[in-house]
Amino acid sequence: MFKDLIYVIPKEKHSEEDLRDILTSHSEIKFVSLIGIDLSGNDTDERIPMKVFLEDISGFIQGAIQTDGSSVVLPGIATLNNAKVDMIADTDVNWFVDYNFEFIDEETSKPIGTVRIPCFLIHEGKAVDSRHILKAATTYVKDTLFDSYKKYPELLAAYGAAFDDVSDVIATAATELEFWVKTPEDKAEVQELFTSQVLQEQYWTRTKGVVRSALEETLLLMEMYGLDPEMGHKEVGGVKAHLTESGNLTHVMEQLEIDWKYADALQAADNELFVRTLVKETFRRYGLDVTFLAKPIDGVAGSGEHTHLSIALKLKNGKRFNLYASTDNNFLSIYGYGSLMGILKNYEVINPIVSATNDSLRRLKPGFEAPVCIVTSLGHSVDVPSRNRTILLGAIRDLNNPMATRFELRAPNPFTNTYLALAALFVTSIDGISYAISNKKTEADLLAELSKADGEETAYLEKDRAYRSEEDVFEDYSDEERSRLFGKAPATVYENVLALDKYTEKVDVLKSGNVFTEEILNSFRIGVERRWLTEIDSRIISDYTDEIRSFKKLHCVENALDLDVANWQKVNDLRQYLLKNSYSTKSLFTSVKDAINAGDYATVSELQIKMDAKIAELRSLYNEYKNNLLDI
The missing domain is CATH 1.10.8 (Helicase, Ruva Protein; domain 3)
Incomplete structure (x- = not known):
């Protein structure tokens, strides 16, 4: 651990003058890498010598660097005969310095560093990358709510504010990262793993040896990067490792989870991408393999990446409010209910983005808390927050901290493209929020509609569906009842993407605000x-x-x-x-x-x-x- 390294170049320090001062005073930082995210969630990675960057800083941060678009996943957009893509640096987010702790600079005795500069990918004048799509979605959230406050200023009365008092509307997010770690080449019997899982022998138990060291170093590094880790712990999967005569552990096979704090949505997605690399490289230095596959072992717990979202209102006096939190002793506010209803109503066209691989659908099978049903849980009463782990989208509330109110989508996995998933969630949220605001719905109105029985006709949600259950959806419903009430889960990737053909009105919701264009959706689907x-x-x-x-x-x-x-x-x-x-x-x-x-x-x-x-x-x-x- 090197405490005198620069781990983050914050967005406030992206001027040419500040960058030159920082980089010339830290000669261990030898390279720059422009990070674009294609539609599959892959990030570009190259090494541009620092000398080249310092010779033309303004060109890098204000101009466009060209790359070959045929090498990233933009099918139908960047083709072999029209592959040029411009990379535009994003100066509004933090830049991380990625260190190679196995390559020490002889002059400084410090590890060699690379500045990772997130960027947007531009093809023929149009942004075509995942980061831009999420940024467009958060802008759409802000613009829509600003327009609502201008049209209905009475909405701000609950916050003691008028329209001129509003400074910002911020879409925020966080993810939980689960992963399996093991010693290379070692395999554990599936039956042994399954038995340990059922007996919960690993869940939240003590980490030992190299696993403990790697986990602790990861958390300390996350602190250095300003990522505010909240905890790291064992998950439900795994078996007890073996101890060699020398006192080392072998046959390691464990499932871990790391959590960290919220950020605005685009920064949160950038943070997650970097944490995945940080985890993999740190554990590798301890001789351990890490896999982020959703279902690396059939019959044993898969790895999720529960994704949290909320929307905050910021006033010019510095006060900040969670728009999802009720202002009238209810489960949620009108924004919270509207957002929840928008996501649930349109989830058939969100799912192809969230679950886009064979591996993701292997995890999403009925049983063992797999979130396969389009249903939510709020709690049996306002005073008792729900922790129903069998539903797709849960409302998370802390009665003593309204700022903690958020939604947890349980379907994503570590290889879900978080940028696109969050974009889809926020766009569909706004559909429900706009319904609630334009129809002057109260919190009680929206709770009643969300709690509707199947066959009950309402203004927004679909008649023949139910959307809320406080029961265990696997224990308390038959397979037939689950499918009838909450929809049948797709079994293959093809079944999943067919929703983009079947639900054209819901696809139109995704296209709201020009966030997901027809070209982008088509390219994503081809990929x-x-x-x-x-x-x-x-x-x-x-x-x-x-x-x-x-x-x-x-x-x-x-x-x-x-x-x-x-x-x-x-x-x-x-x-x-x-x-x-x-x-x-x-x-x-x-x-x-x-x-x-x-x-x-x-x-x-x-x-x-x-x-x-x-x-x-x-x-x-x-x-x-x-x-x-x-x-x-």
Whole structure:
């Protein structure tokens, strides 16, 4: 840990004069990197020598640096024959200095640093990147509410203010980062992990050895970067590590979570992106692998990234109010209810943005608190805040701190594009808020509408749906009831993106304020579908093939009982059905590949569901076969 390093260059220090002073006095900072975020959430990363930056600081922070757009995910926008993309530095957010703690500068005895400068990607004069989309969404929130206060100044009476007193409206956000950490190459048995999970042997227990050291160093570094960590702890997944004769831990397999404080929405997304890198690099220095996959191990708890959002009103006298907090002893304010209703009503077209990968949908299966139903919880009474963990979008309240009122979306995972997800959440929030304001709805009116029964017709929410439940949505409803009341969760990426065709009115809501344009949505969808097909073809089937080939006959004929022979026959028949072709029949894997090559997305989706189910069946059959053998 180096306390005399510069970890952050705050937005107030982005003038040419300040930058030159800072960078020339810290010669250990050798590089600059412009960070653009494509529509898949990938960040660019390069090393521009500091000498080049210092020779033309104004050109970097006021001009445009060109890059090859074909190397980022902007399909249908930056094509091979029209790939030039300009990178425009964002001077309104903090810039982090990323240090290579394994490369020490000989002159200063300090690690080599790189200034990461977030930027916007501009193609043919239009911004086409994820950061710009989120910035446009927060601007839309501010402009819409300013217009509302101008038209309905009485809305400000609850805050003791008039329109001229308003300084700003700020969309704020925070994320919780969950991840799995393990020693390289070590694998734990799924049954062992599942048993430990059910017994809750790891949840919030003590971290030890290198895991503790890496976690603690990560939290200390986050403090250095001004990220205000609140806690780091074990999550529900994991098993006890083994102790070697030398006193070191091996066979580490643990799930951890790190939380940190709120920021304005764009800064919060930038912070999360940097924390992911910080976590991965810090744990790697301790010889540990980190994965941010949503569902790295089937049958065991996945990793979420619960995303929190709220909207704040700032007055010119410095006072700040949480617009979601009730001003009349209710669960929420009209803004809170309206925001909640806007998100829930339009979630079918938000979901393709939040859950855009095969991995994300593996986590979102019914059971073990997986948020698959479009439903919220407020609490049984105003005095008892809800902590229902089975719902999609929860209202989080602290009775002693109205500023803490917020919504927690439980569906995102560490690879969700947080920029786009937050943008979609805030845009749809405004749809509900605008309904509430323009129709002069009270908090009581909106609570009644949100709490409607299915079949009850209301002005905003859909008739044949329910949107609120204070019960466990998995324990207290049947599968049929859940689907009827709260909607059927998509099973594949293709089913998910079909919502963009099916719900055209809700897509129009996403396009409000020109935040998500038709071009952006089309590009995003092309990228999602390409990754979906490529992953099935080149990774999922390949991994399944390796797994199937590892399921070998273990019994000796002379020692086998009839049940062993029968069990193995079931296993082998299913292995051949999945993988083996003949002159007269095609395997399921070959049928999937044929559908991919034919561009038949609907068939690929149907066969993917079948393929995953057959693999789960095969695993169960093989375990049954293996567990009946005395000698292996």
